[in-house]
Amino acid sequence: MSTWHEYIQRNASIPEWPYPINYGKVNEVVTDVLVIGGGVAGCQAAINAAKKGVKVAIAERGHAKRSGSGGAGVDHWHGAVTNPCSKVTPEMYTRACYDSMQGYTGGHVRYIITKESWDTLLDCEQMGIQIRDVNDEFKGADFRDEETKLMFAYDYENKHIIRVWGYDIKPKLYEEAKRVGVNIYNRMMVTSLLTEGGNQGARVVGATGVDTHTGEFYVFRSKATVIATGGAGRLSVFAPEITASGTMADMNSAGVGQAIGWNAGAEFVCTEASGPGGLVGFGYAPYSTANASNTYHGTPIVDADGKEVPWIDVFGRELKTVEDRFLPQEGQQFQLGIGIGISRTNQEFRLNDINPDLPERLRRGEFKLPLYADMTRLSEMERRCIWGMMVGNEGKTRIPIYDTYTKAGFDPDKDMMQAPVMPLEGYFNACYWAGGPNTPPTVRGMGGGGFLLDWDLKTNLEGLYAAAGGTIFGGGCHGESHTTGRYAGRHAAEYAKTAAEPVADSRQIEAEKTHSYSAVKQSKEGNGWKEINAAIARIMRDYCGRHKNELTLNLGLRLLNELKTTELASAYASNPHELGRLLECHALISVGELVIKASLERKASNSILDFHRLDYPEMDPPEWQKLLPIKQVDDKVEVRDLPLDFHLKPPYAPTYEENYQLHCGS
Numbered sequence: 001m002s003t004w005h006e007y008i009q010r011n012a013s014i015p016e017w018p019y020p021i022n023y024g025k026v027n028e029v030v031t032d033v034l035v036i037g038g039g040v041a042g043c044q045a046a047i048n049a050a051k052k053g054v055k056v057a058i059a060e061r062g063h064a065k066r067s068g069s070g071g072a073g074v075d076h077w078h079g080a081v082t083n084p085c086s087k088v089t090p091e092m093y094t095r096a097c098y099d100s101m102q103g104y105t106g107g108h109v110r111y112i113i114t115k116e117s118w119d120t121l122l123d124c125e126q127m128g129i130q131i132r133d134v135n136d137e138f139k140g141a142d143f144r145d146e147e148t149k150l151m152f153a154y155d156y157e158n159k160h161i162i163r164v165w166g167y168d169i170k171p172k173l174y175e176e177a178k179r180v181g182v183n184i185y186n187r188m189m190v191t192s193l194l195t196e197g198g199n200q201g202a203r204v205v206g207a208t209g210v211d212t213h214t215g216e217f218y219v220f221r222s223k224a225t226v227i228a229t230g231g232a233g234r235l236s237v238f239a240p241e242i243t244a245s246g247t248m249a250d251m252n253s254a255g256v257g258q259a260i261g262w263n264a265g266a267e268f269v270c271t272e273a274s275g276p277g278g279l280v281g282f283g284y285a286p287y288s289t290a291n292a293s294n295t296y297h298g299t300p301i302v303d304a305d306g307k308e309v310p311w312i313d314v315f316g317r318e319l320k321t322v323e324d325r326f327l328p329q330e331g332q333q334f335q336l337g338i339g340i341g342i343s344r345t346n347q348e349f350r351l352n353d354i355n356p357d358l359p360e361r362l363r364r365g366e367f368k369l370p371l372y373a374d375m376t377r378l379s380e381m382e383r384r385c386i387w388g389m390m391v392g393n394e395g396k397t398r399i400p401i402y403d404t405y406t407k408a409g410f411d412p413d414k415d416m417m418q419a420p421v422m423p424l425e426g427y428f429n430a431c432y433w434a435g436g437p438n439t440p441p442t443v444r445g446m447g448g449g450g451f452l453l454d455w456d457l458k459t460n461l462e463g464l465y466a467a468a469g470g471t472i473f474g475g476g477c478h479g480e481s482h483t484t485g486r487y488a489g490r491h492a493a494e495y496a497k498t499a500a501e502p503v504a505d506s507r508q509i510e511a512e513k514t515h516s517y518s519a520v521k522q523s524k525e526g527n528g529w530k531e532i533n534a535a536i537a538r539i540m541r542d543y544c545g546r547h548k549n550e551l552t553l554n555l556g557l558r559l560l561n562e563l564k565t566t567e568l569a570s571a572y573a574s575n576p577h578e579l580g581r582l583l584e585c586h587a588l589i590s591v592g593e594l595v596i597k598a599s600l601e602r603k604a605s606n607s608i609l610d611f612h613r614l615d616y617p618e619m620d621p622p623e624w625q626k627l628l629p630i631k632q633v634d635d636k637v638e639v640r641d642l643p644l645d646f647h648l649k650p651p652y653a654p655t656y657e658e659n660y661q662l663h664c665g666s
């Protein structure tokens with residue numbers, strides 16, 4: 001017995017499909033703006049486009065009420081530097097990100113985010129999301145501003161990251177989208193972009209999709225399109241359906257937006273960058289074990305004998321008090337948070353942390369495993385804020401962690417929480433639940449690359465915009481995704497107001513329809529999506545892992561192509577759900593090709609991009625300090641050189657603010 005389908009057919013039966021199936025039935029939707037992906041970025045794009053008076057549709061893979069990485073909540077919002085308490089300016093914050101990454105992040109996108117992040121959060125407040133301590137639960141706390149009742153995370157001096165009560169942020173966005181008249185197509189697996197004349201590189205005039213309940217085919221015709229489909233976390237993951245709940249991200253993070261953009265001729269940048277893989281299943285449920293990172297920043301960690309592990313500043317100086325952990329230290333401007341798409345932070349901006357020499361100290365016997373989070377050593381305000389307010393609102397934690405632990409009797413006033421016992425290297429980073437050392441080094445995640453956008457957050461293709469964290473070059477986290485969505489939605493709507501009617505190419509639609517249903521017509525002996533998904537992950541791990549050379553990359557490309565033309569071409573889907581997952585495998589292969597082709601073009605190793613070419617071992621040669629935008633023209637790769645600070649060079653103005661004022665619109 002070789003496939004999942006064979007096993008099921010011999011040993012079990014699949015439950016009857018609960019929806020009527022109408023494979024091949026075509027539905028047409030005509031709209032001014034189409035938003036692909038209804039996560040937080042997509043909902044914001046749709047809401048803000050609709051507010052401009054145009055007709056808007058969202059095509060969403062899951063259900064927009066709770067879908068996406070932000071669907072289950074959020075507890076802290078980054079980049080809100082224009083809030084009334086902040087001591088950081090958009091210029092300072094943008095420079096901190098750009099300089100930390102030595103130019104390998106979209107400075108213009110960062111600037112747009114910092115200019116509008118606070119306004120976007122105020123919009124959320126208008127929708128009913130609590131962003132202030134309105135009930136005075138934390139009156140007098142040193143992380144709270146008494147006048148505005150705003151509460152801050154990480155850096156209590158500079159106050160640019162805001163703690164929010166975001167467990168219901170997604171349902172509120174969803175309601176708002178409906179209120180302003182957005183048409184939402186849930187369970188829609190978007191499969192391709194439609195272009196004028198069916199030509200690669202031409203204006204984008206819509207998209208195709210398959211309803212994963214009914215199997216029906218959808219043709220969306222739109223004057224403007226916004227891609228907001230999130231990241232591609234599944235690219236090197238064997239069994240994503242198990243692991244998605246285990247660590248950060250979303251099962252639907254299959255890189256479909258990047259794949260359809262790549263196939264339509266959109267330009268990408270830095271897709272050769274990668275980092276240790278996240279969605280890998282070797283970790284623990286997010287925020288479920290002792291740790292001192294992110295939501296738990298500042299939490300005291302003690303060893304089995306109750307001895308506390310020291311916190312240090314970025315210069316290695318031991319911090320004397322718990323309060324110091326939340327303050328920039330001498331020699332620093334301000335502290336950036338983590339998880340904002342900045343893989344390396346300059347000392348001036350880095351957070352205080354548990355001493356990273358902890359693995360060595362454990363080895364020497366200075367501390368004894370297991371380790372514990374001892375929140376009793378925090379002030380009462382801080383303890384209640386981390387365990388109650390933040391864990392109660394963070395994504396994926398309200399029910400599985402906060403409720404479950406509380407009902408089981410966990411009380412942070414007197415109990416400690418244990419950290420995983422793991423290889424000692426894992427204690428290098430205070431995010432102990434992520435399971436770092438358990439993850440094979442071959443498992444990589446994309447490292448900040450994505451669509452190359454201009455100051456309007458438009459791609460190189462007419463009519464195509466993009467937003468979000470994982471989709472674009474220069475994106476970040478939750479707040480960044482909302483904010484870029486809001487901005488891209490506005491611009492897409494403005495474009496749509498004067499754009500010509502979208503005329504789709506019937507041959508392109510027909511070809512996509514044939515492709516979309518191929519899997520339901522194959523033999524039941526064919527592989528299912530799980531086998532194909534695992535094979536893609538295998539190829540990406542082996543041939544495009546941390547270390548690569550021209551030969552491994554070319555072998556990887558060959559194997560992806562063979563997989564596409566053999567096992568994937570004959571793979572079988574027994575219902576619309578499996579069909580959706582198989583169509584995602586096509587997307588994953590396209591993203592894999594994009595990553596490998598970009599990797600072939602950078603003939604130099606690069607430390608910021610965590611990019612290691614064994615055949616070009618010299619690290620960071622000066623002549624390779626540049627971006628290499630890549631796109632397909634007539635299915636052939638085209639690459640050009642672009643300076644890192646292209647966004648401040650002609651045709652753009654020389655300063656961030658001038659460009660913002662020229663492009664932000666109203």
Ligand SMILES: Cc1cc2nc3c(=O)[nH]c(=O)nc-3n(C[C@H](O)[C@H](O)[C@H](O)COP(=O)(O)OP(=O)(O)OC[C@H]3O[C@@H](n4cnc5c(N)ncnc54)[C@H](O)[C@@H]3O)c2cc1C
Pocket residue numbers: 036037038039040041042059060061062067068069070071073074075076077078188189190191228229230231247248249250252253254256257286394395396467468469470471476477478479481
């Ligand atoms: C557990 C957890 C906790 C987090 N906590 C925080 C936090 O406290 N602060 C913070 O700043 N960030 C946090 N983040 C990160 C933050 O949630 C993400 O950066 C943010 O949600 C990204 O938003 P997005 O809209 O770009 O992508 P997503 O939220 O991933 O949305 C993408 C959407 O596109 C849809 N889609 C995908 N493919 C298709 C397709 N083919 N057709 C149609 N639709 C498609 C998906 O279903 C999804 O709804 C957290 C993430 C997780 C997982």
